[in-house]
Amino acid sequence: MKEDYLWDKTGEPDPEIQELEQVLGALRYQPRPLEIPAGLAPGRRSTFLPRLLTIAATVAVMLLGAGLWFGLRPARTGQIAGVENKPAITGSGPEIKPPVLPKIPFTPAPVAPAVPDEKQIRQRVNPGALSREVVAGHRPRLNTPKLTSQELEEAQAAKEQLMLALRVASSKLNFAQKKAQEINTQNQTQNQHKVG
Amino acid sequence: MKSLFQKSLKTIALAGLLVSCVAATARAQNPRIETNQLDALAAKASQTVDVNIDERLIQLTIRFIGKGPDEQKLKEIINGLKGIYVKSFEFEKEGEYAVADLESVRSQLRNAAWNKIVNIQSKKEGSVEVYLMSNAGQISGLAVLASDPKEITVVNIIGNVDLDKLSELEGQFGIPDLGIEVKPKRKN
Numbered sequence: 615m616k617e618d619y620l621w622d623k624t625g626e627p628d629p630e631i632q633e634l635e636q637v638l639g640a641l642r643y644q645p646r647p648l649e650i651p652a653g654l655a656p657g658r659r660s661t662f663l664p665r666l667l668t669i670a671a672t673v674a675v676m677l678l679g680a681g682l683w684f685g686l687r688p689a690r691t692g693q694i695a696g697v698e699n700k701p702a703i704t705g706s707g708p709e710i711k712p713p714v715l716p717k718i719p720f721t722p723a724p725v726a727p728a729v730p731d732e733k734q735i736r737q738r739v740n741p742g743a744l745s746r747e748v749v750a751g752h753r754p755r756l757n758t759p760k761l762t763s764q765e766l767e768e769a770q771a772a773k774e775q776l777m778l779a780l781r782v783a784s785s786k787l788n789f790a791q792k793k794a795q796e797i798n799t800q801n802q803t804q805n806q807h808k809v810g
Numbered sequence: 811m812k813s814l815f816q817k818s819l820k821t822i823a824l825a826g827l828l829v830s831c832v833a834a835t836a837r838a839q840n841p842r843i844e845t846n847q848l849d850a851l852a853a854k855a856s857q858t859v860d861v862n863i864d865e866r867l868i869q870l871t872i873r874f875i876g877k878g879p880d881e882q883k884l885k886e887i888i889n890g891l892k893g894i895y896v897k898s899f900e901f902e903k904e905g906e907y908a909v910a911d912l913e914s915v916r917s918q919l920r921n922a923a924w925n926k927i928v929n930i931q932s933k934k935e936g937s938v939e940v941y942l943m944s945n946a947g948q949i950s951g952l953a954v955l956a957s958d959p960k961e962i963t964v965v966n967i968i969g970n971v972d973l974d975k976l977s978e979l980e981g982q983f984g985i986p987d988l989g990i991e992v993k994p995k996r997k998n
Contacts, residue, residue, distance in 0.1 A: 674825050769874030772867040776888065779861040779896040783965040786956040790938040793930040 841943045841951020841968045843918045845897045847911070848964065854906045855899035859963075865892040891969030904959035912957055915964055919953055936961070945970075 618625035852858045863871075868891055875881045901907065919926070919941045928940035936958025943951035954965040 678825065765870065766874065768867075769870045772863060772871045773874055775861045775863050776868070776871055776894060778859065779863060779894045779965070782859055782861070782896045782898055782963065783894075783954060783967065786938060786954045786963055786965060787940070789935075789956065790928045790930055790940055790954075793932065793935070793938065794928060797930075 839923050839943075839945075841923075841953075841966075842893065842895070843915060843953055843964070843966050845895065845915060845964050845966070847914050848897055848899070848962070851899045851907055851911060851962065854901060856902045857898075857900040859896060859898040861894065861896040863894045868892070868894070891967060893966070893968035895966040895968075896964070898961070898963040900961045902960070906960075907962050912955060912962055912964075916955060919955075924951075924953065 619628050620631055852860075868888055872885050872889060875885045899907065916939070919939075923943050924941045925944065926939060926941050928938065930938045936956065939955045941951075941953040941955075942949055943953075948970050950968070950970055952965070952967040954963070956963040956965075
């Protein structure tokens with residue numbers, strides 16, 4: 615069967631097919647290594663620049679973050695410091711003599727009196743109550759109409775501190791005003807003497 | 811490639827400069843002054859006053875204030891405040907604190923945002939400096955530095971208080987008049 619030789623090269627060889635094999639054989643697949651033109655040959659890819667850009671971008675982002683953090687830190691510190699710092703009046707020295715305050719139905723905590731045996735007496739205005747809510751991570755509930763007992767305690771302590779702070783500020787501003795008035799009076803007197 | 815690298819470096823440098831400027835400006839405009847560096851003086855002081863009241867505590871205090879006329883005035887006064895911070899140290903002997911201690915606080919007030927409105931220097935009675943920070947015509951911060959040989963006090967009040975309210979604050983509760991003139995309002 616000549617057809618067998620055509621399909622699977624079995625049986626009697628067909629000269630006509632053999633001739634075709636010879637003619638087309640020149641075009642058959644020849645295993646050989648791939649030759650790539652010199653212009654298209656991939657060179658060694660530089661990885662230095664992308665890495666450097668990545669590092670530079672990272673540094674820039676870190677700078678940006680650090681700058682913002684440092685810029686905004688004082689405000690945050692101020693908020694936290696108000697709670698973390700323990701308000702305290704200590705001492706055995708003379709009291710700060712505050713000016714007379716108006717009638718408010720609340721008595722601020724007095725400064726500790728001098729005791730000869732003990733060098734320091736510390737009066738704390740319940741600092742634990744001040745920091746409790748913030749430490750617990752609660753947001754201040756400022757818009758609720760009623761205060762809880764804990765908030766009342768905290769508010770009372772805060773009010774004591776507030777009055778103490780206003781008294782200290784007041785005494786210093788009083789001194790500044792008094793001295794400024796004295797200087798003004800002296801200047802006016804000197805001017806009058808010069809005119810006279 | 812080289813030009814791309816140079817452009818990237820320039821951009822990054824400019825971005826860093828911009829960030830630094832923004833951070834410096836934000837810090838300069840902050841009326842809160844740091845006084846933690848004075849805490850070491852507490853060990854030497856015979857009497858220490860350290861009060862830190864932030865905005866949350868002020869708002870809490872406002873809620874606690876009653877309805878009496880005096881308390882309402884107090885409420886109005888502190889309503890615009892965002893913080894009150896006081897540190898005061900009294901010593902038994904002279905020279906217990908260094909000038910550098912107060913200078914560390916004073917240096918924070920040496921920028922365009924703060925205006926020194928009172929400067930009293932007296933060798934016998936000590937010195938008092940009063941600084942104000944204003945923003946768009948409104949006071950956003952007050953700082954008082956007071957010192958004498960045996961005492962050092964720093965007061966820092968933060969808040970958006972206008973001059974009228976400040977005058978009320980001066981007139982009430984023993985807080986003195988700072989001598990700031992308020993222009994009378996014109997009648998139409």
